[in-house]
Amino acid sequence: MKISFYSSQPYDITFFENVNKNYRHELFFHDYALNEDTVDLVKNVSCICVFVNDRLTAAVLEKLYSNGVRLIALRCAGFNNIDVVTADKLGITVVRVPSYSPESIAEHSVGLMLSLSRHIHRAYNRVRESNFSLNGLLGFELHNATVGIIGTGQIGTALAKILTGFGSKVIAYDPYPGDECISLGVKYLDFNNLCQQADVISLHCPLTADTHHLINSESLQKMKPGVMLINTSRGAVIDTEAVINYLKNGHIGYLGLDVYEQEENLFFKDLSDQIISDDLFERLLTFPNVLITGHQAFFTEQALTNIADTTLKNVQRFEKNTPCLHCCHL
Numbered sequence: 139m140k141i142s143f144y145s146s147q148p149y150d151i152t153f154f155e156n157v158n159k160n161y162r163h164e165l166f167f168h169d170y171a172l173n174e175d176t177v178d179l180v181k182n183v184s185c186i187c188v189f190v191n192d193r194l195t196a197a198v199l200e201k202l203y204s205n206g207v208r209l210i211a212l213r214c215a216g217f218n219n220i221d222v223v224t225a226d227k228l229g230i231t232v233v234r235v236p237s238y239s240p241e242s243i244a245e246h247s248v249g250l251m252l253s254l255s256r257h258i259h260r261a262y263n264r265v266r267e268s269n270f271s272l273n274g275l276l277g278f279e280l281h282n283a284t285v286g287i288i289g290t291g292q293i294g295t296a297l298a299k300i301l302t303g304f305g306s307k308v309i310a311y312d313p314y315p316g317d318e319c320i321s322l323g324v325k326y327l328d329f330n331n332l333c334q335q336a337d338v339i340s341l342h343c344p345l346t347a348d349t350h351h352l353i354n355s356e357s358l359q360k361m362k363p364g365v366m367l368i369n370t371s372r373g374a375v376i377d378t379e380a381v382i383n384y385l386k387n388g389h390i391g392y393l394g395l396d397v398y399e400q401e402e403n404l405f406f407k408d409l410s411d412q413i414i415s416d417d418l419f420e421r422l423l424t425f426p427n428v429l430i431t432g433h434q435a436f437f438t439e440q441a442l443t444n445i446a447d448t449t450l451k452n453v454q455r456f457e458k459n460t461p462c463l464h465c466c467h468l
């Protein structure tokens with residue numbers, strides 16, 4: 139089947155072309171994002187493959203449908219960037235990669251926790267400048283720390299496994315508690331109690347109407363002074379302005395982000411020669427206790443291979459009219 143890729147990066151081409159030797163689809167890669175400005179460029183394909191910052195609104199979907207697109211294959215897990223209700227109404231199938239390596243994101247979350255708790259990001263710069271002073275680098279241990287996981291699906295569960303190995307006390311909030319977490323000894327609490335008890339809070343829920351700005355002034359107020367907040371889920375789960383206020387007043391002790399509300403204007407691009415006009419993002423960068431990575435938690439060899447394989451298999455099943463395995467519905 140002919141597949142047009144959007145927001146494609148050199149590593150997408152490498153991994154997809156390699157895995158495609160087993161599938162023999164026709165792949166066309168485009169480095170620009172798919173959105174209302176670019177949708178008219180989609181021609182002569184019935185399948186497109188998109189990523190986290192392509193914006194498939196109702197208007198984009200209607201144009202895609204009239205241009206003959208019948209399958210949208212997301213090469214990611216989250217599908218908050220697609221109006222799946224409109225896609226359903228139009229009869230466009232939307233498939234995703236629900237699980238490619240939950241460990242890749244869980245390990246990155248732990249990487250952010252350890253870097254922040256031991257100030258490794260600051261120590262790296264100091265040592266390179268021959269500054270071997272330890273002042274300001276005093277850390278704390280994850281052993282015996284209370285870590286709250288919000289959303290214990292695949293990634294949250296993989297994180298709970300790592301943290302129980304560290305000897306952390308793991309508590310969680312999820313409307314649907316998981317058996318695996320319960321058998322690990324994870325204690326489920328309601329959202330407010332988790333906020334009050336956790337030394338570290340890590341977000342692993344999807345972005346939905348319910349989780350949009352879940353972390354806001356009201357919930358931040360309930361958290362322990364000095365709390366560490368980690369977000370590798372989706373940027374808009376956090377109200378960035380509220381978080382900046384709580385960093386300024388010292389209530390948040392550490393912030394680790396792999397995702398950001400307005401990331402589509404920044405992430406996955408080299409903007410090192412440009413002036414960044416996003417003042418909220420620039421303000422975040424001024425805090426010594428904030429560590430930001432550009433949506434790279436998924437970025438491992440194992441994950442990219444699995445993403446390519448599941449995506450191309452999803453397309454093959456559609457082409458052969460076999461029941462869809464990873465369809466997105468609300």
Ligand code: NAD
Pocket residue numbers: 215216217236237240243288289290291292293294311312313314342343344345348349370371372396397433434435436437
């Ligand atoms: P999953 O579907 O397996 O788990 C999500 C969990 O969140 C479920 O257990 C669900 O019950 C729970 N949940 C739903 N609403 C909630 C709420 N209001 N409060 C608390 N929990 C709630 O998904 P997953 O594979 O674990 O992925 C989680 C999210 O991580 C994805 O939706 C995606 O946004 C994000 N993600 C980020 C990256 C990255 O590179 N940074 C990569 C993959 C996924």
